[in-house]
Amino acid sequence: MIQRFVFGNPIDTEAVVKTIAPSEGAPEGWEIDEAGRQIKRNLNASDIVYGLGETVRGLNKRGWQYISNNTDEPHHTEDRRSLYASQNFLLILGDSTHGIFVDTPGRVTFDIGYTKPDDLVITLDDFDVNLYVVEAGDPAEAVREFRQLIGKSYIPPRWAFGFGQSRWSYMNEAEVRDVVKSYREAGMPIDSVYLDIDYMDSYKDFTVSEERFPDLAGFTKEMRGEGVHLVPIIDAGVKMENGYDVCDEGKAKGYFCKDENGEDFVGAVWPGKVHFPDFLKPEVREWFGSLYGRLLDLGIDGFWNDMNEPALFYSQKRLKEVLGSLQGLDADTMDIDSFFAMAERVGSLFNNKEDYKSFYHTYHGQKIRHDKVHNLYGFNMTRAAGEAFARMAPDKRILLFSRASYIGMHRYGGVWTGDNSSWWSHLLLSMQQQPALNMCGFLFAGSDIGGFNCDVTEDLLIRWLEADLFTPLYRNHSAKGTRRQEAYQFGSQETFRNILNLRYALIPYIYHAFMKAQQEDGMYISPLSFGFPHDARARQVEDQFLIGEALMIAPVYTQNATGRYVYLPERMKLLRMRAVDDYDEEVLEPGDTYVPAALNEVLIFLRQGKSLPLSEPAESTSALDWNASRVIRFDD
């Protein structure tokens, strides 16, 4: 059962698709403190709190404070309160199951046993909110009810379940060709290559560098002949440049966010100075969305939307102030406090949250300061694209995922979890974020495999590809200046080949389970508690996951480990897989087991009465025979 409670004058976020008449009073079990702008609940010692989508730390969010305030945050360390997304749904698993969706576009603080271990305190900057409260018999039911409220999740094209290779940046046709050729020669399947910001002309959205990609239509066709889709990035900020038609048209039609004087707000990101489209206006979404058509016309059928928190390297106004403050500084007379203040002023130019108070949107006909609707920005950029694809290519699925998001965006695209690092701790984090994203409607999701920032190692990349074997978005991506991270760069070619081929053999299972979750508003990747809600030990497990209805996985996520402990809530068949046609089968009894897993071995557990179909691997999904060439069964 879902109830809606309304406090103050909430801004309609358009996150939900069902109209629920508001209930009177306060939701049962929750304390509302309007003066303190707080929503509170006491937690029992054994309650588990899931949710919040893409955040740091484990599945159970207890013991930290999270802040919904979309942030271009490249350091995903345990202490961070905010990452790129705001997914304000919590699921409390106790004797019964309670869900709460705090539907408000501004800043929200979730203190989940941080200040006091047994207190859940949600604080809003503005107490104008639609509160949706879910009561259910078990977590799966709670998720289903919530997902029915927020609408069906986005479905990508089938090829998006294939392996993708990305890099900031493959600089030109030759580099992309070389990547594809290297994968093909290594016998490793691949379905997509991502184009990061350097494919554009001077980082201008919807342009293509003539020097680097002189014939993108022809090159896209050539790559498609190899079974490979090119997936360009689109950034939120539009370069300020006279004669750049997107900028000119946006200015002329008043499509950009305004500063306090009604002038187009000036920030800076990759292209230098930019204006930010006011995606909250339907006509801006229609205009910006249509621009994706320029790339569709070249044969492109996939996009990733980036920098849409929006990231802000600096605002022109603040840069003027800071540069002014640097004039006349003298090393001989500078004391240490002035030195720190100077360094701090320069550092604080980047993504300064105060700058979000210096520009404005028009939303539902009202002028509104950006920070009040901040968390809706990336959602509406992606909605612009999604709505346009529905107009321009109604019979085709287009790949679309975003860095920033808010619940509601899940209807238009997926997400990737942003600029993680080549750390073992981020391998585990990448898994733990998935169920939380599923709860919030984001089924098509994934992290940068191998890690974006920092230098990868061969063993980390192998374990990460193994751990994410079932993750819908299966993409290797890394940053400029880091060690090259393509699978063919390393010595253990056979291991990489076997893992990637295994992914392809599993795609029919993955796709089927994904579509079932999409259609039935269920989980694709879930904590064990969803399958075994009354098993107290299963509820505690933070590093094993259920994939669809047939499988449990237990990734190895520590360096130099040659095995791991696994908890089995019931009898299962262990598949220790080295390759599609090379695996051990062993039936394991319920309880705790130490399971050896060498670097080239993946641990998959098949549930009783279920079967796992495996296809014959292919070099890309276009060549994949979706009929099973082999079925592994675990009969009752």
Added chain:
Amino acid sequence: MIQRFVFGNPIDTEAVVKTIAPSEGAPEGWEIDEAGRQIKRNLNASDIVYGLGETVRGLNKRGWQYISNNTDEPHHTEDRRSLYASQNFLLILGDSTHGIFVDTPGRVTFDIGYTKPDDLVITLDDFDVNLYVVEAGDPAEAVREFRQLIGKSYIPPRWAFGFGQSRWSYMNEAEVRDVVKSYREAGMPIDSVYLDIDYMDSYKDFTVSEERFPDLAGFTKEMRGEGVHLVPIIDAGVKMENGYDVCDEGKAKGYFCKDENGEDFVGAVWPGKVHFPDFLKPEVREWFGSLYGRLLDLGIDGFWNDMNEPALFYSQKRLKEVLGSLQGLDADTMDIDSFFAMAERVGSLFNNKEDYKSFYHTYHGQKIRHDKVHNLYGFNMTRAAGEAFARMAPDKRILLFSRASYIGMHRYGGVWTGDNSSWWSHLLLSMQQQPALNMCGFLFAGSDIGGFNCDVTEDLLIRWLEADLFTPLYRNHSAKGTRRQEAYQFGSQETFRNILNLRYALIPYIYHAFMKAQQEDGMYISPLSFGFPHDARARQVEDQFLIGEALMIAPVYTQNATGRYVYLPERMKLLRMRAVDDYDEEVLEPGDTYVPAALNEVLIFLRQGKSLPLSEPAESTSALDWNASRVIRFDD
């Protein structure tokens, strides 16, 4: 057996205390590439590589690249190559045991299966090195031989095994009194309170703020009456200030490091502009060491040496250049590349390694550029103090530990592991660094319990105090601006009281085991492989540790966990301890076990035929009855 091999003209680091005649040729099993400045070895798949003291990642160092280059590095994330210390000893555990000590004071890169999984490649910036190679039957023997080479480890006073509370900073007498009173009122024992930089007058070494601590001698005595020792910090840089006698004398006598023109080099740290004492000169060590006497005379008997990599917020020369480059910058004409360059120039002022090439020491009578002997700086600062204590207080043990170090410094003081963070991953790291430090001679060591940077949570602090229950240095420390971290700040008073009392009950065991390791050149905290070198599973365990001869510990280091898996190489008695007088005893058979451990429970395993003496807890070590009031036995 230890052999010495000499290449080039090595600088004598004074790390070793035994003279070994050089062997001819190259050490067996190692390839020497003088032209490439490399020392190489092929690793077998199952070889484990221990060592390197205080570094990131796990016990087994395989799969990363480490660089010995002492660095003021506040981000101890997995990608960091260098932290504060250089402890160039590796122990390779294969079918036999091989050790190598790369004794050179400059930069050394240890590629331990980073570039290629099976290659160990050690690269020196300058190939002038004393190479000590150890061959032994087992890891304990290898450590013993190496430790005999480098000399006996430092012994702190007994009270240093008590609990210490630190903060950057307790600002005055009243704040320190309040900390002690709060611990006493909460019934939690404490032996020391640390004074961070604000106790000084304007951060000038060997001064005391008259405003904050008007009578430090009287206050030290008052605190001693409470059973509490005050432990002030000493920084490496000496404030430039006319009339400050330490600065004046250092300048007059030529005791500071010089720039390329022979002028005293100017850097900046907390006091603003400073000179750096040339600790590599014996007369400077004697002078600087004697200055500690000013505080000894006030009754102080413990010190921590900080900022001695040396940290360098900026060099005066670089600051001039950078400030110059900022003049005339105009926001209207600045492009994005100029913006990044500007921000990068300002950011690169901090701890810029190039600055280490702009000042000079006199070492063994020779002028030498700092970067060539960089890793010896903190060692010799601490040696200055240790040598002075031996002169000034020959009959007394003085507490002394340092942030920067090199092997050899272990004879003069201990170490703490610097500015870690309030992260669960750093709780585990704090444990994993201990055995590596022990191998290198550093027995008296510890991490900032609860974490220095970022905000702690109650559960993290509890688990960290439990995990570090046997760590010789047992100190809670946290940074300015973070959540208050004293144990009495949180709700679970009884749990904190029980853990701290349990520490005190264990001090006789801890001290005895520590002293045995010191006297016999053994390990105090060791990996399981030291006790069970032929148990293949035990060799893989990265999160259980042997403490002395009687105990194994298995800390819980993940948030919200209510138990953990434990591998028992042999029959042991589990002690699940909630308090000195409240624990479960259970004999567990060898193998894998899941062991419940609630937040208030510590898992200690008693080995067969051994016993664990427990004393009656006391409010400080001065009141501790070292006779056991209780003995837990596990008879054969």
